[in-house]
Amino acid sequence: MSNKIFDAILTQAITKVKTEKQQKIVESAIQLFAEKGYSNTSTAEIAKASGVSEGTIFKHYGTKDKLLLSVILPFVSELFPYMAQELIKKTMSENTTTFEQFLRSLIKDRVEFVTENREIFQIVVKEIVYKDELKKELLPYALANIPPIFKKVLEEFRERGELVDLPADKILKNLVTFLGGFFVSRFLLIDDFNVSEEEIEDAIQFVMNGLRNPQNNALE
């Protein structure tokens, strides 16, 4: 993460034993932040919703900002580094699957994860869009960690002749653009409570084949 404060909050959020009231605080904060946004949620509201005095929140979390971070950070740290390892495992193994199969399992896996943590996902997206400081911390982190690994995987599949003959950067850019749009639209704009198999399959076909009719002779 390359950020000491972030590290401290993250390890504390994961390791520290929480009291009942502390859990209630986090639960209420998640629900309220997801619904109304961080800036539009007051600490008084969180206190009331979790049946706790306002002082208790500050005893445990110090500031409202740190409360937000102890909600967000465990999620993002599980969202990304996981991907790195799993990606390599899934592609570089000997009994390699096709790129389409790889993409399918990746999407399904992450859809499941985000479905289980939809409220926190909503908070993360909202605040990355809204709070510049958070964007400036999280975006470079994501951009520095994900692309390199992803690129390797893409290059591997391209060498096997499965992918279009384009630089991995370009492939990645468009893939991330589409997947980003997919997750944000399904989990944030429309609060779809389950993304169907069919929809996932349609998305995969779109990524693989695009919109052009393969029978069409007017190629190029």
Add this chain to the structure above:
Amino acid sequence: MSNKIFDAILTQAITKVKTEKQQKIVESAIQLFAEKGYSNTSTAEIAKASGVSEGTIFKHYGTKDKLLLSVILPFVSELFPYMAQELIKKTMSENTTTFEQFLRSLIKDRVEFVTENREIFQIVVKEIVYKDELKKELLPYALANIPPIFKKVLEEFRERGELVDLPADKILKNLVTFLGGFFVSRFLLIDDFNVSEEEIEDAIQFVMNGLRNPQNNALE
């Protein structure tokens, strides 16, 4: 728009002659809302930035919310209804182009428009994500107006054999997902000051052909 308050604010924002101070207020509001978000910008800040007393803002706009709307509404009303008419014009004319050409001119045109209004675009996206009320007003409006027209166009091209043999709904869903991701990532996440021709061309190729290597015999 189907909303009387919205209509009133929109027509007033467009038709009413503005004083110098009023223009300064709107300019400063746009800049501040885009940078820090609506919720994190106080009317006092706007007043100071535009060299005007706070009272003046409320004299003209009544509430902070109405000020936001008079910034946003002219933009969205120009972003969408335009598309409807132009879309039909561009596709249904006799000397019809290919779908790829249609897509190219659509993207280039809207990239230009958003580039010219990037700050307002940022405000709109931020507040749709953040303010539930706005999302609930604007999203149904967009969903009710755009898909029907778009669908017609897509069906036209599909009948010509240019597009994959899928229902227009499904094609549209993935296309909108990608284009949404494209605009948001380029104009909001990365504040790209000009989206290059090359990047647009890559996006078009992705939408048309997907990622699969056409020479690959492992089709299906």
Add this chain to the structure above:
DNA sequence: TTACCTAGTAAGTGATTACTCACTTATGTG
């Protein structure tokens, strides 16, 4: 018991919030 720690509380704190109001100044218009 004594001493100490942690969890939790209730009542504050000053600063900031969106908004109001009584008022002055400018701009026409008959």
Add this chain to the structure above:
DNA sequence: CACATAAGTGAGTAATCACTTACTAGGTAA
């Protein structure tokens, strides 16, 4: 000019904000 209307002001306002502080209660260990 006289008078009306609109534009603009700045000092308020109550409410709300994140955060603090002095405190109690209960468990633990020497």
